[in-house]
Amino acid sequence: MVSRCDVGGPAPRFSLFLALALSSAVVAQAPSPKPSSILPGGVVPPKVMAAATAPTDKPQDAAPVYGRIVAESAPLRCWASAVATPPAYEDVLKKGQVVRLGRSENGFREVMLPLGPMGYVSKRFTKAGDDGVVVTMGTKVAFRYRPRTSEAPVAQMPDATHLHVVALEDGWYKARIQGVEAWVAESEVQVVPSDPAVVAANGELVKLMQAAVQVRLDAIAAEQKRKQQDHIDLEAVKVVEMAFKKEMAKSIDEQQFAPLQATLAKVIDDLTTDGVARIACAALQKRLETQQWIVEATAARNEKPPASNPAPAKPVSKDRLERLESIGWLRYESRLAGPGIYYIEKGGRRQHLLSCNTGRFDLSLFVGREVGVIGPRRRPIAASLSVLDVERIEVLGAMRR
Numbered sequence: 001m002v003s004r005c006d007v008g009g010p011a012p013r014f015s016l017f018l019a020l021a022l023s024s025a026v027v028a029q030a031p032s033p034k035p036s037s038i039l040p041g042g043v044v045p046p047k048v049m050a051a052a053t054a055p056t057d058k059p060q061d062a063a064p065v066y067g068r069i070v071a072e073s074a075p076l077r078c079w080a081s082a083v084a085t086p087p088a089y090e091d092v093l094k095k096g097q098v099v100r101l102g103r104s105e106n107g108f109r110e111v112m113l114p115l116g117p118m119g120y121v122s123k124r125f126t127k128a129g130d131d132g133v134v135v136t137m138g139t140k141v142a143f144r145y146r147p148r149t150s151e152a153p154v155a156q157m158p159d160a161t162h163l164h165v166v167a168l169e170d171g172w173y174k175a176r177i178q179g180v181e182a183w184v185a186e187s188e189v190q191v192v193p194s195d196p197a198v199v200a201a202n203g204e205l206v207k208l209m210q211a212a213v214q215v216r217l218d219a220i221a222a223e224q225k226r227k228q229q230d231h232i233d234l235e236a237v238k239v240v241e242m243a244f245k246k247e248m249a250k251s252i253d254e255q256q257f258a259p260l261q262a263t264l265a266k267v268i269d270d271l272t273t274d275g276v277a278r279i280a281c282a283a284l285q286k287r288l289e290t291q292q293w294i295v296e297a298t299a300a301r302n303e304k305p306p307a308s309n310p311a312p313a314k315p316v317s318k319d320r321l322e323r324l325e326s327i328g329w330l331r332y333e334s335r336l337a338g339p340g341i342y343y344i345e346k347g348g349r350r351q352h353l354l355s356c357n358t359g360r361f362d363l364s365l366f367v368g369r370e371v372g373v374i375g376p377r378r379r380p381i382a383a384s385l386s387v388l389d390v391e392r393i394e395v396l397g398a399m400r401r
Contacts, residue, residue, distance in 0.1 A: 067101040069093045071188040080108035080183045089117040098201035108183040114206040115164045115176040120147040132220035136161040147172040164213045233277030257292040324372035332367045352388040370397030
């Protein structure tokens with residue numbers, strides 16, 4: 001407070017002047033964020049951050065100041081403060097790039113990027129339109145230099161702030177926001193005249209940033225166009241499917257699926273290569289083919305064969321030799337001790353031993369002939385061949401020794 005002095009005329013004016021001068025000096029010497037006020041890991045406390053980094057509207061009337069990066073690389077810092085590991089955006093300016101410059105502070109120079117620095121905003125606090133445009137949703141939406149909620153944000157955005165989104169990564173929008181401050185060291189940038197070449201060089205940086213944003217918007221537009229085409233294609237398939245259901249409601253002898261198959265083939269020809277409608281077409285095509293096969297099979301089953309005179313059945317001829325018990329060459333083998341034996345031989349092997357208990361046939365008369373024999377058979381316990389008791393014998397072939 002300035003007190004009035006009645007002694008001398010100029011005293012009050014001098015006291016007022018002195019008070020104003022001291023007040024201006026105090027304001028000029030007010031400290032900005034210092035390394036001591038930054039938390040470990042390069043994070044500015046929220047109070048300092050809110051005061052130092054909230055986006056502000058820059059005056060547009062002043063002539064733009066341009067600078068050229070003279071260092072090999074100049075990382076964009078979040079604040080004008082010198083610490084061992086300063087918080088920095090992902091943007092790294094390269095040597096020779098031209099940028100717009102703002103104010104100087106603590107040995108750093110503000111860089112005014114056309115779309116703002118690259119940072120992260122949680123998807124939960126945003127709203128995206130069908131065209132891919134994303135805006136913040138809520139008051140004081142955090143803008144961070146990396147996707148972590150454990151650190152203080154770089155800035156806080158008001159509701160409906162436009163984001164220049166580059167990508168969506170694990171629930172975080174990687175985006176740029178105009179008005180957020182970014183800094184480089186004074187030694188890394190050099191002020192240059194605003195000639196046409198410098199302005200053009202800065203324009204290239206603008207195009208580069210806008211192109212990265214536009215890539216995502218173009219991809220979203222292409223996806224929207226693909227979805228619209230898929231909807232049109234599915235509607236075309238649906239028309240054929242409805243016609244198929246109407247045809248199925250008819251009796252099976254009235255169903256005609258060939259026209260529907262031809263229509264579906266034309267629809268398939270007009271479909272996009274990787275559209276979802278192709279899957280629906282393939283399924284419908286299989287149903288049409290299956291039902292067409294059922295119709296044809298049913299018609300074939302119901303079709304009556306042409307009338308024809310059946311050929312007279314031929315009498316089944318019975319092999320007259322089937323009634324014979326054994327067929328072969330009758331042989332005789334003499335033995336030193338005891339009577340000889342008669343047997344049937346076929347293919348060089350003995351088939352049966354022969355006997356004639358009735359005495360009706362003299363087997364010696366048939367030795368060497370091919371004969372057929374009828375009679376019961378028995379197998380003695382010690383014998384290896386069964387014995388056939390001849391009740392009837394027929395000569396089938398001439399004598400052969």
